[in-house]
Amino acid sequence: MIVRTTSGITDTERDVAGEGWRSKRIVLGGDGVGFSFHETTIDAGGVHEFHYLNHIEAVWLIEGEGTLTDLDNDVTYELGPGSMYLLDGHERHRLDVRTRMRMMCVFNPPVTGQEVHDSNGVYPLVTPTIGG
Numbered sequence: 001m002i003v004r005t006t007s008g009i010t011d012t013e014r015d016v017a018g019e020g021w022r023s024k025r026i027v028l029g030g031d032g033v034g035f036s037f038h039e040t041t042i043d044a045g046g047v048h049e050f051h052y053l054n055h056i057e058a059v060w061l062i063e064g065e066g067t068l069t070d071l072d073n074d075v076t077y078e079l080g081p082g083s084m085y086l087l088d089g090h091e092r093h094r095l096d097v098r099t100r101m102r103m104m105c106v107f108n109p110p111v112t113g114q115e116v117h118d119s120n121g122v123y124p125l126v127t128p129t130i131g132g
Contacts, residue, residue, distance in 0.1 A: 037107075
């Protein structure tokens, strides 16, 4: 059994931040459960483009408002608390954040926690070391 709190991983290697965002990686590939689970916050006013070529991501928005644009199909969705989106087709997408967003994210395959978005917003596929 694994039990963790977001306060317990704050300011550790599981707490990763970039310009205008922060991701607390609660479950990672090294935990050996086949997915990773993150709490991600994005600051108000942010505009971020992502493209997960190597992962499927499910996102459940708990707090905040903004829009999600599917850049592959030119469709925009309004997001608010309770919204969920699933990137099951590896869609290039953009988040335009009106108010600070807090979301819970699941990645499959799991991320290791050390991935960095490349210039296209893509995470590389990294094989985790189980138990790490």
